[in-house]
Amino acid sequence: MLTEPTIEKLKTLHLYAMADAWNTQKSDARVLELDFDARFAMLVDAEHLARDNKKIARLLREAKLRLASASVEDIDFAPKREIDKSMMRQLATCTWVREHLNVVITGATGVGKTYVACSLAQKACRLGLRAHYRRVPRLLEELALSHADGT
Numbered sequence: 788m789l790t791e792p793t794i795e796k797l798k799t800l801h802l803y804a805m806a807d808a809w810n811t812q813k814s815d816a817r818v819l820e821l822d823f824d825a826r827f828a829m830l831v832d833a834e835h836l837a838r839d840n841k842k843i844a845r846l847l848r849e850a851k852l853r854l855a856s857a858s859v860e861d862i863d864f865a866p867k868r869e870i871d872k873s874m875m876r877q878l879a880t881c882t883w884v885r886e887h888l889n890v891v892i893t894g895a896t897g898v899g900k901t902y903v904a905c906s907l908a909q910k911a912c913r914l915g916l917r918a919h920y921r922r923v924p925r926l927l928e929e930l931a932l933s934h935a936d937g938t
Contacts, residue, residue, distance in 0.1 A: 804837030846912035857905035
């Protein structure tokens with residue numbers, strides 16, 4: 788069987804990850820022992836995972852996070868920071884994003900407001916939701932501009 792035309796058709800259909808996974812399968816003797824359904828499921832899983840990863844990367848890029856590597860799992864709950872653990876657990880579910888609510892984080896200088904904001908936005912993006920990180924001065928500027936032009 789000629790596989791090159793099939794690979795080209797997959798690429799034409801923008802199924803790049805599936806094409807790569809198929810090439811990988813052809814070179815792995817253990818995978819060749821699997822039945823058609825199992826191998827096909829692996830190809831579909833590879834494409835699905837690649838698309839999910841691409842979507843998350845796009846959402847993270849569009850969020851314009853100041854600290855792109857921040858994550859809710861790495862938040863330091865030291866007593867001096869006065870971060871409410873139960874509130875963070877609740878916010879980490881991202882229900883507030885689904886309900887079209889905003890989160891405003893306040894606190895003294897150096898307590899980690901930026902890190903918390905970026906970690907919540909990053910979590911939302913990992914769940915496939917859109918988020919935007921804005922500092923208050925920039926947000927107010929954007930609101931004033933949108934109000935001025937009627938949007």
